[in-house]
Amino acid sequence: MAGRVQRTGTGASVLLALPGLFWLVTFFLLPLLFVLYASFQTRGAGGLPVPPTTLEHYERTFDVFWPVIWRTLYFSGLTTLVCLLLGFPVAFFISTRKSARARQLLLFLILLPFWTNFLVRTYALQTILGREGPLNALLLNLGVIQAPLTMLNTPFAVMLGLVYGFVPFMVLPVYASVERLDKRLLEASSDLGANDWHTFWRVVLPLTLPGIVAGSMLVFIPAIGAFVTPDLLGGTRGLMIGNLIQSQFRGRGNIPLGSAISVVLMVVVLLGLLVYTRFGERRD
Amino acid sequence: MKVALSLFTALLLSAALAQGELRLYNWTGYTSQELLQKFEAETGIRVSLDTYDSNETLLAKLKSGATGYDIVVPSHNFVQIFVSEGLLEPIHASEMANYSNIDERWRNPDWDPGNVYTVPWQWGTTSFAVDTALYDGDIDTYEVLFNPPEVFRGRIGMFDSWDEVLPMALRYTGSEICTTDPEAFRRALEVLEAQEPYVKVYTSEGILENMIAGETAMNTYWNGATMRVRAERPTVRYAYPVEGVSGWMDNLALARGAPNKEAALTFINWFLEPENAALQSNFARYANAVSGAEAFMDEPLRTAPEIVPPEGANIIFSPTCPEEYIRLADRVWTRLKQ
Numbered sequence: 001m002a003g004r005v006q007r008t009g010t011g012a013s014v015l016l017a018l019p020g021l022f023w024l025v026t027f028f029l030l031p032l033l034f035v036l037y038a039s040f041q042t043r044g045a046g047g048l049p050v051p052p053t054t055l056e057h058y059e060r061t062f063d064v065f066w067p068v069i070w071r072t073l074y075f076s077g078l079t080t081l082v083c084l085l086l087g088f089p090v091a092f093f094i095s096t097r098k099s100a101r102a103r104q105l106l107l108f109l110i111l112l113p114f115w116t117n118f119l120v121r122t123y124a125l126q127t128i129l130g131r132e133g134p135l136n137a138l139l140l141n142l143g144v145i146q147a148p149l150t151m152l153n154t155p156f157a158v159m160l161g162l163v164y165g166f167v168p169f170m171v172l173p174v175y176a177s178v179e180r181l182d183k184r185l186l187e188a189s190s191d192l193g194a195n196d197w198h199t200f201w202r203v204v205l206p207l208t209l210p211g212i213v214a215g216s217m218l219v220f221i222p223a224i225g226a227f228v229t230p231d232l233l234g235g236t237r238g239l240m241i242g243n244l245i246q247s248q249f250r251g252r253g254n255i256p257l258g259s260a261i262s263v264v265l266m267v268v269v270l271l272g273l274l275v276y277t278r279f280g281e282r283r284d
Numbered sequence: 285m286k287v288a289l290s291l292f293t294a295l296l297l298s299a300a301l302a303q304g305e306l307r308l309y310n311w312t313g314y315t316s317q318e319l320l321q322k323f324e325a326e327t328g329i330r331v332s333l334d335t336y337d338s339n340e341t342l343l344a345k346l347k348s349g350a351t352g353y354d355i356v357v358p359s360h361n362f363v364q365i366f367v368s369e370g371l372l373e374p375i376h377a378s379e380m381a382n383y384s385n386i387d388e389r390w391r392n393p394d395w396d397p398g399n400v401y402t403v404p405w406q407w408g409t410t411s412f413a414v415d416t417a418l419y420d421g422d423i424d425t426y427e428v429l430f431n432p433p434e435v436f437r438g439r440i441g442m443f444d445s446w447d448e449v450l451p452m453a454l455r456y457t458g459s460e461i462c463t464t465d466p467e468a469f470r471r472a473l474e475v476l477e478a479q480e481p482y483v484k485v486y487t488s489e490g491i492l493e494n495m496i497a498g499e500t501a502m503n504t505y506w507n508g509a510t511m512r513v514r515a516e517r518p519t520v521r522y523a524y525p526v527e528g529v530s531g532w533m534d535n536l537a538l539a540r541g542a543p544n545k546e547a548a549l550t551f552i553n554w555f556l557e558p559e560n561a562a563l564q565s566n567f568a569r570y571a572n573a574v575s576g577a578e579a580f581m582d583e584p585l586r587t588a589p590e591i592v593p594p595e596g597a598n599i600i601f602s603p604t605c606p607e608e609y610i611r612l613a614d615r616v617w618t619r620l621k622q
C-alpha cells in the first residue's frame with residue numbers, strides 16, 4: 001500500500017511538473033539549441049544563419065574578442081566587489097536595527113528603485129551625470145569646479161550605473177545571512193578577547209559567506225551580460241560582451257557570430273556557477 | 285454549446301473584419317497617425333501599424349514565413365535583397381493612376397528599375413551636424429570630422445553602426461563605397477582610430493538629446509533629425525561634405541503573401557497624392573518624392589537647409605554591397621570597437 005501511495009505521489013508530481021517542464025523546454029531549451037545550431041552556421045543575407053557548417057565564428061570570438069571578454073570580466077568583477085563593499089555594511093546595519101518596523105522600512109527603501117523601470121533609471125543617471133546636468137551644476141555653483149566635468153560616457157559612469165543597478169541584489173542575500181547569524185556568537189567572541197576586527201574575520205565573515213557568495217553570483221552573472229548600462233553610459237572603450245552580442249543580433253549584424261559569442265559567454269557563466277557550487281559543497 | 289457557438293461566430297467576424305484591415309509594417313516612429321486616419325476616413329479601410337528597427341529585422345520577420353503584413357518599407361539598398369529572396373510581390377507602380385505624380389528623378393531608380401516592386405516613401409541623407417558656436421570654419425568636408433580641430437576633443441558623437449560610419453571613412457580616404465579591397469578598409473580603420481581620442485561616444489541612440497544638451501558638439505546624424513536639433517539649438521548646422529553624402533530612400537512595397545493586396549495597392553496609390561505625401565513629410569521631417577507636395581508642406585520644411593540640399597550637393601545612393609564588403613566592414617568595426 002505504501003509503495004502504491006509512493007508511486008501515485010511520484011506520478012502526480014510528474015504531472016504537476018509537466019507544464020513547467022513544457023515551458024522550460026519550449027522557451028529555454030529550444031531557443032538555446034537554436035543559438036547553439038546558429039553558432040556553427042555561415043552568415044547569410046541580412047546576417048541570418050545559413051548552411052554550410054563552419055567553426056569560423058568561434059575562431060573569430062577567440063581571436064578578436066578577448067579584449068572585450070577581459071573588459072567584461074573586469075567590469076563585472078569590480079561591480080561585484082564594489083556592491084559587496086557597499087552592500088555588506090548596509091545589510092549589517094539593517095539587520096542590527098532593534099525595531100522590526102525600522103528594518104522593514106530600510107528594506108523597502110532598498111527595493112524602492114525596482115518600482116521604476118531599469119531603462120528609465122539609467123536614463124535618469126544619464127541626465128544626472130550630463131555636462132549640463134544637475135551634478136555638474138551643483139559643483140559649479142558650489143565653486144568646487146571651474147568647468148563641467150566629463151562624467152558621462154566614461155568607464156566611471158558605466159561602473160556607477162552597474163553598481164546602482166545591482167547593489168540591491170547584494171544587500172538582500174547578505175541581509176538574509178546576517179539575519180540568521182546568532183548574535184550570541186559575537187558576544188562569545190568578544191568575551192574570549194577577540195577585537196571587532198578579529199570577530200568580523202573569524203566569526204561574521206565565515207558564517208555569512210553563503211549570503212556573500214549568493215549575492216556575488218546574483219550581481220556577477222547579470223553584470224557580465226549587461227548591455228543597456230554600457231550602451232547608454234559608456235564611451236568609446238566601454239564595450240562589454242553584452243553590447244557585442246546585441247550588435248550582432250540587430251542592424252547589419254551577424255547572428256551566427258552573435259550566437260557563438262553567446263555560447264562562449266554561457267560557458268564562462270557556467271564555469272563560474274560550477275566553481276560556486278563546488279565551493280558551496282566544500283563548505284558544507 | 286451556446287458559448288462555443290458565439291465564440292465561433294466572434295472568430296469568424298473578426299476574421300472577416302481583418303480582411304478589410306490593412307497591415308502596415310514600418311520603421312519605428314516613422315508613420316504619421318494623421319496620415320493613417322485620413323486614409324481610413326477616405327477609403328473606409330482600417331490600418332494597423334507594427335514597427336521594426338532595422339532592415340535586418342524586417343528581413344528576418346518576412347523570411348520566417350507568413351507574417352500577415354501587407355505593406356513593408358525596405359531601404360533602397362535592401363530592395364534587391366528582398367526581391368532576390370522572393371519576399372516582395374510586384375506592384376507594377378508604373379500602371380498606377382498616381383504614378384505620374386512621382387518626381388521624374390525618382391522614377392525608375394537603380395534599386396528597382398521600372399518601379400516593379402516599390403514606390404518612394406521618404407528620402408534623406410546621412411552626414412554630420414556641427415555646433416557652429418564652437419567652430420565656424422568650413423564644415424562641408426569630412427576633414428573636419430576625421431581630422432577634427434582641438435576644440436572637438438571628447439565632443440564628437442559617432443553612430444554605433446559601421447553601415448553608416450564606414451562609407452564616410454571610405455569616401456574620406458578616396459575609396460569606392462562597395463569596395464572589397466582590404467587595403468581600403470585598412471586605411472579607413474587608421475582614420476577611425478586616429479579620430480577616436482576626439483570621440484566621446486559611439487551610439488545611435490539619444491543623439492538628439494546629446495546635441496541639445498551640448499554633450500556632443502559634432503555628431504553623425506540624419507538630415508531630418510538635425511532639423512529637430514536646430515529647433516532647440518540654433519547654432520547647429522548640417523554638413524554636406526564635398527567628398528559625398530550618403531543618400532537613402534525608404535520605399536513602400538508589397539509583402540509576399542499579403543492578405544489584403546487590394547487594400548495595400550489602394551494605399552500605395554493614395555499615398556502618391558501630393559497632399560498625402562506632404563502630411564507624412566510634415567510628421568517625419570523628411571523629403572518625399574511626390575511632385576507638388578511642397579505646396580502642402582510646412583513652411584520651415586520647404587526652406588530648411590537640412591531638407592533642401594544646396595545646389596551641387598554630392599548625394600550618393602549606395603548600391604547593395606556584396607557579402608565580402610559586409611564581412612570586411614564588420615571586421616574593421618569590431619577591431620575599432622574592441
